[in-house]
Amino acid sequence: MKKRLIIDAHLDLAMNAIEWNRDLRLPLSQVRQAEMHMKDKPDRGLGTVTLPELRKGKIGIVVATQLARYSPPDSALPGWNSPQQAWAMTQAQLAWYREMEALGEMKQIVNRTGLDQLVSLWENESIPDEEKPVGYILSLEGADSLVDVSYLSKAYAYGVRALGLSHFGPGRYAPGTKMEGPITELGKELLETMGCLNMILDVTHLTDQGFDQAMDLYSGPIWASHHNVRKIVPNQRQLTDDQITRLIQRGAVIGGMLDCWAMDIRFIDTISDPWQLDIRLEQLIDHWDHICQLAGNTDHIAIGSDLDGIFGTEQSPWDMNSIADLQKFESLLAARGYLEADIDKIFHGNWLRFLRKALPV
Numbered sequence: 298m299k300k301r302l303i304i305d306a307h308l309d310l311a312m313n314a315i316e317w318n319r320d321l322r323l324p325l326s327q328v329r330q331a332e333m334h335m336k337d338k339p340d341r342g343l344g345t346v347t348l349p350e351l352r353k354g355k356i357g358i359v360v361a362t363q364l365a366r367y368s369p370p371d372s373a374l375p376g377w378n379s380p381q382q383a384w385a386m387t388q389a390q391l392a393w394y395r396e397m398e399a400l401g402e403m404k405q406i407v408n409r410t411g412l413d414q415l416v417s418l419w420e421n422e423s424i425p426d427e428e429k430p431v432g433y434i435l436s437l438e439g440a441d442s443l444v445d446v447s448y449l450s451k452a453y454a455y456g457v458r459a460l461g462l463s464h465f466g467p468g469r470y471a472p473g474t475k476m477e478g479p480i481t482e483l484g485k486e487l488l489e490t491m492g493c494l495n496m497i498l499d500v501t502h503l504t505d506q507g508f509d510q511a512m513d514l515y516s517g518p519i520w521a522s523h524h525n526v527r528k529i530v531p532n533q534r535q536l537t538d539d540q541i542t543r544l545i546q547r548g549a550v551i552g553g554m555l556d557c558w559a560m561d562i563r564f565i566d567t568i569s570d571p572w573q574l575d576i577r578l579e580q581l582i583d584h585w586d587h588i589c590q591l592a593g594n595t596d597h598i599a600i601g602s603d604l605d606g607i608f609g610t611e612q613s614p615w616d617m618n619s620i621a622d623l624q625k626f627e628s629l630l631a632a633r634g635y636l637e638a639d640i641d642k643i644f645h646g647n648w649l650r651f652l653r654k655a656l657p658v
Contacts, residue, residue, distance in 0.1 A: 304600065406433065413653075437457050449491065450490075458655075476504055500549075519549050521551045
């Protein structure tokens with residue numbers, strides 16, 4: 298059966314390669330086997346993402362992150378002790394992406410021409426998918442590692458095209474998930490510089506107050522790369538109906554994420570079991586349905602799986618063994634009444650429309 302092209306707008310590939318020390322060129326079974334007796338992280342031996350699995354699932358284009366959080370002395374969250382150390386980690390992550398490019402495993406996308414070239418390659422059935430490079434657009438998840446606003450120009454020069462001001466906890470540019478409060482003055486300055494570069498602003502992880510400020514202050518392209526619906530999972534990490542409506546009005550796309558605690562309010566990370574709670578891939582469609590009802594169409598939903606975001610199968614839907622199982626959404630969406638054109642939009646069409654407008658010529 299012919300597989301549809303998938304674009305996944307949020308994967309922490311370099312973090313897994315550098316901090317988890319995973320060789321993502323290997324088959325998933327080998328990565329899991331190598332971690333079988335490791336106990337340092339909860340997802341050891343349970344990972345879901347490797348480059349071969351991306352190709353197996355025809356996930357030919359991804360938004361891949363750089364991620365390094367600054368952790369102030371009064372924060373309980375892990376992170377780097379200075380912005381300079383955080384910047385250095387993002388540069389190590391960048392070096393890994395460059396190594397993958399040198400090996401032909403990945404290919405960076407920085408403009409519309411590059412995007413269209415990768416789409417054409419992945420739609421070319423005369424070349425086996427396992428021989429194609431995974432196209433990637435660089436996104437900086439949380440701006441902490443930018444030592445000052447001038448560092449944004451450096452990041453843009455090496456290809457960063459999307460940026461979120463915050464991650465978890467306190468942030469130098471904006472507070473993030475599980476926090477309250479406004480964007481900082483440094484964050485406002487960064488938004489202004491982003492606007493000059495017409496970068497994509499990712500509102501994921503912002504506080505409610507920060508979200509409102511960002512929507513008011515930023516006139517460039519906006520998306521929510523990995524976000525679900527607060528009406529279904531009522532915690533601060535998810536989007537309210539008002540926030541979804543504002544995003545729709547701005548032409549944004551919202552990427553549905555597959556972290557169980559963002560799908561089902563009953564799930565408690567490191568404690569709950571997806572199988573016991575019967576959390577399945579189909580539950581994400583409930584979130585998509587809700588957004589579609591608010592929009593009146595399927596133009597604003599897509600995939601931002603976050604499947605390697607510090608969790609594995611222990612925190613993913615039980616009917617998903619690897620990221621390649623994103624292809625299962627084709628039959629699941631069809632069974633829920635989504636048309637062929639709708640499924641194409643969710644798999645890749647909505648992200649493509651957005652990126653073709655947002656990326657530089």
